[in-house]
Amino acid sequence: MIQAIAPSSSTAKTEVFPSSLQVLIDRIQARVQLTPETIGECILEARVSARDLMPWADFDHPIEDSYGRQLVYSSHCFKIMVMSWRDRDYSAIHDHGATEWGAVQCFGRGEHYEYRLENSILRTEGKSDFQPGEVKLVDRYLIHQMGNLSGEYFLSLHVYGCNTPEGTITGNARLFDLWEESIQRADGGAFFGLPEAEINDRAYGLRGDGETTLRHHRQMRDRLLQILALRSDAALSLKLTGLERAIAVLSANERSDR
DSSP states (O other): OOOOBOOOOOOOOOSSOOHHHHHHHHHHHHOSSOOHHHHHHHHHHHTOOTGGGGGGOOTTOOTTSSSEEEEEEEOSSEEEEEEEEOTTOBOOEEOOTTOOEEEEEESSOOEEEEEEEETTEEEEEEEOOOOTTOEEEEETTOEEEEEOOSSSBEEEEEEEEOSSOOSOTTTTEEEEETTTTEEEEESSOOOTTOOGGGEEEEEEOOEEOHHHHHHHHHHHHHHHHHHHTTSOOHHHHHHHHHHHHHHHHHHHHHHHTO
16 A cells, blocks of 8 residues: 655664565565566565655755655665655656666656657657556666656655676766756766766757757756755856746747647
């Protein structure tokens, strides 16, 4: 049974896993062949609940972070993480680095977009939102984005793995920034507006179709508004002004195309 999660400031960790998480770890380790499908099966068989994940909840994450992100377990070939989603939290568009197989179980009504990159053009492939408790698969080709516009707080469980890892499993992941028209490489969270020190590398020349670019700019604007509501920042204010202008143009183009 999926239980509702109330906002919590607790970020306490536990050294003893809830039985469901231990079952999940054991089942993954016992599998001879690991694929997105088998990881999805392992998650469902483990019957993890949102309550089991509360020791890793991080609803009080910094406003600059697009969502809460906590490591639960890590081995040489897979890791388990818990993400915390406040209302209006949204990840940047991203992939998962060296990940070859994985799955995500969401314990709320999370928004979920998938994308494809062709000839440096990023396009929206489709929207397939999470139902509470639903599991979606992750493979090496997935470019996606998760978010929360439900008005509630919820957690999600993430398993990422690689048969022959070199470095960190999700390290050097790609983040797609349509404002600066670049693909960034980073090792941490898929956050909007990463500090320069957290970007390993970037390549310019990225473009997006109108639908994808407009959504991206609106989500980035929303994150900037949340940050600026708490502190003044001249550079972010200037960026916000530019985004507002671009959104107005893109919105007008969208209306004229209807």
